[in-house]
Amino acid sequence: MSIISIGVSGLTAAQIALSTSSSNTTNAYTAGYTLQVANFSESTSGSGVQIASVDRQYNQFVTSQLNGSISTESALSTYQTEVDQIDSLLADGDASLDTLMQGFFSSIQTLTSDASDTAAREEVVGAAQTLTSQFTQLGSYLDDMASDVNSQIGDQVTQVNDLTEQIAGLNKKISLSDALGSTSNALLDQRDLLVSQLSELVDVDVTTQSNGSYNVALSNGLALVSGNDSFDLQTAVSASDPTQTAVTYVDAAGHTTVLDDSTFEGGSLGGLMDFRDTSLNDAQNQLGILAVSLTQAFNSLQASGIDLNGDTGSAFFSVDDPSIYGNTKNTGDATLSATFTDDVSALSATDYTVKYSDTDGYTVTRNDTGASVTSTYDANNDSLTFAGMNVAISGTADNGDSFLVLPTRNAASSFSTLTGDGSLIAAGTSTGSSDNSNALAMLNLQTDSIVGGSKTLSQTYSALVSDVGSTASRVAGQLETQSGLTEQLTSLQQSESGVNLDEEAANLIVYQQYYQACAKVVEVGTSLLDTLLDIN
Template identity: 90%
Template sequence: MSIISIGVSGLTAAQIALSTSSSNTTNAYTTGYTLQVANFSEATAGSGVQIASVDRQYNQFVTSQLNSSVSAESALSTYQTEVDQIDSLLADGDASLDTLMQSFFSSLQTLASDASDTAAREEVIGAAQTLTSQFTQLGSYLDDMADDVNSQIDDQVTQVNDLTEQIADLNKKISLTSALGTTSNTLLDQRDLLVSQLSELVDVDVSTQDNGSYTVSLSNGLALVSGNNSFDLQTGVSASDPTQSVVTYVDAAGHTTVLDDSVFEGGSLGGLMDFRDNSLTDAQNQLGILAVSLTQAFNSLQTAGVDLNGDTGSALFSVAAPSTYGDTGNTGDATLSATFTDDVSALSATDYTVKYSDSDGYTVTRNDTGASVTATYDSDNNTLTFAGMSVAISGTANSGDSFLVLPTRNAASSFTTLTTDGSLIAAGTSTGASDNSNALAMLNLQTSSIVGGSKTLSQTYSALVSDVGSTASKIAGQLQTQSSLTEQLTTLQQSESGVNLDEEAANLIVYQQYYQACAKVVEVGTSLLDTILDIN
């Protein structure tokens, strides 16, 4: 190879190196861009130089660790955003339920002082209406949050499908360039950026195939992307609980599989499901059991007393009966309807699953702990009694059928006062207008363990506020730790794959000098050739 050819090979290599360094410099702030390095090697012809490849400074292990950390951080951030709303809602001191319950019992104390005082009776009615209104407002807010969470799950599943479709399309392009013996760093960067964005939504595992394609899978191994194909997620109504959305997986044959919420451990989608299944449901049930317990205990005293008109008292409060749902996969035609019994102490702030089998008949389990619940079946009336409820069964259940019973989840939003007439408060147990014996019993409900037979109303509400606050603090602490880890991994990843402008500025000078030196080689070669030609 002539000296001119050697110099030209250097000029070509210098141009590629300068172009690579220039690209690094101009993309220093481009999201997802990976540092590129031009690799020099001796020319295959024997003399001169060539650029063997322009490679990305990419570390798959560090990137995978970073994506996992981003996924965990996103889940915690989403959970915190949601639980902070409940924490702020319950912690409003001026209008908290505890303050309003104290005001209600304070009005009963005034009534007990003079049961014939119509103004005191009206004060009780007013305090009751204010209390139930606050219950309704809080319950409705939580119900709206549940609807909003379902809506967010729908939106995020749509985003997941959009990203996986783009990743599959890039897989196709990358495998094609690989088959042609070339590599597109731009396509690789675009795909890694999409995977990073996907990790913010859901925790995924990524593996690289021989042709350079990515296989992107959920934690249970189901592939969202495999080669050129992407597989959709869908949302639908839960077969057991129509108030909740579930996510299903659609395989290549179009068959759908319902995914358990535990599949989504990370990402904002996982954070939403974790919040919904734990903090939100628990808050709804805890508020609900307060409403039900107060309703049952107070109404029991009302109907045992006498009002100002000398009549037997009637219910002051009303709350919706437990909700019951049959699983859509049931093969029998049985339906359940539930009512609360007078045994207030048996109520618990949880949901229940009722199952029927030919061998065991009807069995009941708590959904929060999975523990079995003692249930009594009356074959004569076809009723099942458990946990402070009487469940009437119509139709015939087949073995394997199951039913969901929600005693308290929707109770708070349905809590209401039935009358505006203070004379209907059954303050006494005789026809005497000044009889306050029943009013004193009503007042004692404030300090009685009427919630689950173990806690007062105030203790239950305080425990709810404390639990939500504790969860919010715990999540905030975990988020801070996870954010620090993400920051460390980002720093590590950028130290390898990020653009350092100082280094690139130095590289530009080096490659410029290298180009000038190679140009000098060509100049010398040209001069020698001219000299040889001039000899003649």
């Protein structure tokens, strides 16, 4: 190879190196951009130089660790955003349920001083209406949160499908590029950025095929992306609980599989599901059991007393009966309906599943612990009694049929005062207008352990506030720790794959001088050639 050809090879290599360094410099703040390095090698012809490749400074292990951390952080951040709303809602001291319950019992205490005082009776009614109104507002707010979470889950699923479709499209372009003997670093960067964005939504496992394509799978191994194909997630009404949205997976044959919520442990989708299934459901059930317990206990005393008109007391508070939903996959025609029994102490702030089998008949389990619950089946009335509820059964269940029982989840939003007439308060147990014996029993409900037979109303509400506050603090602490880990991994990833402007500035100077030196080689070669041609 002539000296001119050698110089030209250097000029070509210098141009590529300058272009590479320029690209690094101009993309220093481009999201997802990975540092590129021009690798020099001796020319295959034996003289001169060539650029063997322009490679990305990419570490798959660090990137996988970072994506996993991003997924966990996103789940915690989403959970914290949601649970902080409940924490703020319950922490309002002036309008807290505990304050209003104290106000209600304070009005009853005033009534005990003179049961014939109509003003005192109206005060009790007013305090009761204020209390039930606050219960309704809190319950409705939580119901709206549940609806909003379901809506967010749908939006997140749409985003997941959009990202996986784009990743599959890039897989196709990248594998084609590899087949042609060249690799587009820009396409690789775009794909890795999409995977990072996907990790914010769901926790995924990524593996690389021999042709450079990514396989992206959920934690349970189901593929979201396999080569050039992507597989959709969908949302549907839960078969067991129509108040909740379930996520389903659609395979290549079009078959749909319902995914357990535990499939999504990370990402904002996992955070939403975790919040819905724990803190939100618990808060709804805890508020609900307060409403049900007060309703049952107070109405029981009303029924045993005499009002100002000399009549037996009527129900003062009202709350919806337990909700029961038959699984949509049931094959029998049985339907279940429930009412609360007088045994208010047997109630628990949890959901239950009733199952039927040909061998065991109807069995009951707690959904929060999975523990079996003692139940009594009455064949004469075709009814089932458990946990402070009487469940009437109509129709015939088939083997494997199941039913979801929600005793208290919807109770708070339905809590109401049935009368605005203070004379209907059954303050006594005789026809005497000044008899306050039953009012004293009503006042004792404030300190009696009427919730689950172990806690007072105030203790139950305080425990709810404490549990939510503790959860909010715990998640905030975990989020802070996880954010620190994500920051460390980001720094590590950037130290390897990020652009250092100082280094690139130095590289530009070096490659410029290199270009000038190669140009000098060409100049010298040309001068020598001219000299030789001028020799006679």
